[in-house]
Amino acid sequence: xxxxxxxxxxxxxxxxxxxxxxxxxxxxxxxxxxxxxxxxxxxxxxxxxxxxxxxxxxxxxxxxxxxxxxxxxxxxxxxxxxxxxxxxxxxxxxxxxxxxxxxxxxxxxxxxxxxxxxxxxxxxxxxxxxxxxxxxxxxxxxxxxxxxxxxxxxxxxxxxxxxxxxxxxxxxxxxxxxxxxxxxxxxxxxxxxxxxxxxxxxxxxxxxxxxxxxxxxxxxxxxxxxxxxxxxxxxxxxxxxxxxxxxxxxxxxxxxxxxxxxxxxxxxxxxxxxxxxxxxxxxxxxxxxxxxxxxxxxxxxxxxxxxxxxxxxxxxxxxxxxxxxxxxxxxxxxxxxxxxxxxxxxxxxxxxxxxxxxxxxxxxxxxxxxxxxxxxxxxxxxxxxxxxxxxxxxxxxxxxxxxxxxxx
Ligand code: 9MR
Numbered sequence: 001x002x003x004x005x006x007x008x009x010x011x012x013x014x015x016x017x018x019x020x021x022x023x024x025x026x027x028x029x030x031x032x033x034x035x036x037x038x039x040x041x042x043x044x045x046x047x048x049x050x051x052x053x054x055x056x057x058x059x060x061x062x063x064x065x066x067x068x069x070x071x072x073x074x075x076x077x078x079x080x081x082x083x084x085x086x087x088x089x090x091x092x093x094x095x096x097x098x099x100x101x102x103x104x105x106x107x108x109x110x111x112x113x114x115x116x117x118x119x120x121x122x123x124x125x126x127x128x129x130x131x132x133x134x135x136x137x138x139x140x141x142x143x144x145x146x147x148x149x150x151x152x153x154x155x156x157x158x159x160x161x162x163x164x165x166x167x168x169x170x171x172x173x174x175x176x177x178x179x180x181x182x183x184x185x186x187x188x189x190x191x192x193x194x195x196x197x198x199x200x201x202x203x204x205x206x207x208x209x210x211x212x213x214x215x216x217x218x219x220x221x222x223x224x225x226x227x228x229x230x231x232x233x234x235x236x237x238x239x240x241x242x243x244x245x246x247x248x249x250x251x252x253x254x255x256x257x258x259x260x261x262x263x264x265x266x267x268x269x270x271x272x273x274x275x276x277x278x279x280x281x282x283x284x285x286x287x288x289x290x291x292x293x294x295x296x297x298x299x300x301x302x303x304x305x306x307x308x309x310x311x312x313x314x315x316x317x318x319x320x321x322x323x324x325x326x327x328x329x330x331x332x333x334x335x336x337x338x339x340x341x342x343x344x345x346x347x348x349x350x351x352x353x354x355x356x357x358x359x360x361x362x363x364x365x366x367x368x369x370x371x372x373x374x375x376x377x378x379x380x381x382x383x384x385x386x387x388x389x390x391x392x393x394x395x396x397x398x399x400x401x402x403x404x405x406x407x408x
Contacts, residue, residue, distance in 0.1 A: 044277040044311070048318040052325055054383035056390070063371065064098035066386050071395030072335070073136060073181075073342035074385075075099025077304065080125035082352055090129075092376045093348055099136035099181060101303070101344050102126055103354075106139050107147040112168055115151050120175060127176060138344070139176065140303075141184035141233060142169050143217045145203035153204070161208035166220050173224035182229035184269055184303065185221045186214050190234055190254065192246040199250025214254070215263050222264035232258075233269030233303055238330065240282035248289050259296050268293060269303035273346070274330055276309045276322045283333045294339035302334055304346040306369040307381065310359045319368055324380035331388035338395060343385070350374045 067074035075097045083090040093100070104110055105122040112118055130137040143165065156164055173183065191201035200206055205213040214232075221230055234251060236244050251268070258265050293300060307323040334340050347353045349372035356367050366374060371382035 043279045044313065044318075044322065047277060047279070047322050047325060048313070051321050052328070054324055054328065054380055054387050056383055056386055059378075063096045063382070063385055063389065066389035067343065068098060069394075070335075070389055070392045072340075072389065072392065073099050073344075074389070075101060075136065075138075075342070075344045076348040077101035077103035077140070077344060077346045078126070078348065078352070079103050080105055080122040080129065083129055084125065086351075088376060089349060089351065092372060094133055094135075096348060096371070097135060099138060099342065099344060100126060100130050101138045102140050103346070104147075106141070106172065108144070108152070108168070109147045109149045111172060113149055113151075115155065115164075118171055123176075127179060131179065136181040137176075137179060138181050139172070139183045139228075141187040142172065142221060143185065143189075143205060143213070144187040145201065145205065146188075148204065156204070156208055158208050161205070162213075162216065165205070165209065165213065165217065169217060169220040170224050173221050173228070177225040178227050180225060180228040182231050182267065182301065183221055183225070184233040185217050185230050185265070187233045188235065189214055189232070190247050190250045192250050193243065199246070199253065215258065215261060218258070218263050218265050229266045229299065230264055231267045231269045231301060231303070232265060233271060235271035235273055235304070237270050238272055238274060238281070238286065239278060240280045240285055245285075252289070252292055255293065255296055255298065265298070267299035267301055267341075269301045270334070271304035271346075272302050272306075272330060272334075273304055274307045274326045276307050276312045276319065276326055278326070281329060283329070286333050287336065290334070290337040290339070294337060298339065300334070300337060300340045301342040301344065302331075302340065303342075303344050305330075305343060306346045306353065306355065308355050308359045309368050310355070310361050314361075314363050314365050316368070320380040323368060324384040327381050328384040328388060331385065332391070335388055335392035338393070341395065343389075345370055345385075348372055349376055351376070 063074045076093065078093060078100055083093065102123055105126050111120060111123060127137055152164070189201055189203065190199050192199040194200070194202045198211065200211060209216065218230055221228070234247065236247050237251065238244055255268070290300060307326040309319045309323050312319045312322055331343065347370050350366060350368050350370050351374045353367055353369050355369050359367070361367060368379070371379060371385055373379050
């Protein structure tokens, strides 16, 4: 499964030019208060001027094998058509991953294009690929406010929405029952900025069904596949920023309510779409919140990990250095928490990242958010993730499994 692979580039030292670039062309750190942009630029330069080593004793084994050695799972989100049409990419996935995540093949607008019609061709292809290569599979997602098909937006009513949701979950989850490690049952249901006391996002599901749509989704999924780990998945849970702190508190309250009602939820997913150069990261505060989640008896998965380099300078050495540092700092905190059982990147290679379309760089340079570059070579980011797995505490067998389908 694993082949020896050259690292794309070893850890680089910054040239004097690169260092000076960081300090505004040699003007040195500003003596006056920095504007927000200047502050951000200063932070990026500070990070870039302190290159870190992500050296490894060996170029092998793969991320999956390094994770498995600690009782963790590493994998990546992908799509069947990418694996079917790009054999060298498929080979890289087999080399590096123990789990696949359905990035788009099970989104509502892909799998449920008409009220009475499901299209499982792509998802079945991905499931068959996973089964053929003995990879774990996780399904994303069953309830979201995005990617809803037009027919839903034009026909769903308060009288029909509940049955539409139940039928969708029963059909989709039932089809893969026993083959799914876990499901993102409800995705991004929280948005404190919407102003509700419970912090819920104003979504079509909330409007049509009411607050118990979340419980309904989890109970329906549990009946359709008792073996799968059922996950609540969300983003902006990571940083020491007001919006992240508010969502962490709202999620904790939601989880407490669901547990009090014995709702069958076993884990949370932290999407972890990180920002290169973002320094508002408080390890102690995040670690304390993770412990509060774990104390509810829940597992934690890092479900959509990537690091956007959109705000970073064009210089590849600087970009890769800062992106790798973001992976290292985040995983150092997450992997210390025994309840964390899996790390999944949202894509494996820069060749296929949602960020190319959704967060392109202003200089039009290709984005570099993921462990492998466009040519499927391992980057500093790969080294940082590998190092994080190597340094992570070993999970006990019990902590890594929880009744879910943990083997293909
Ligand atoms: O990466 C996904 C992109 O290809 C899709 O067009 C988009 C809309 O369906 O969804 C992207 O994935 C999102 C995921 O489903 C939920 N978390 C945020 C991800 C990035 O937007």
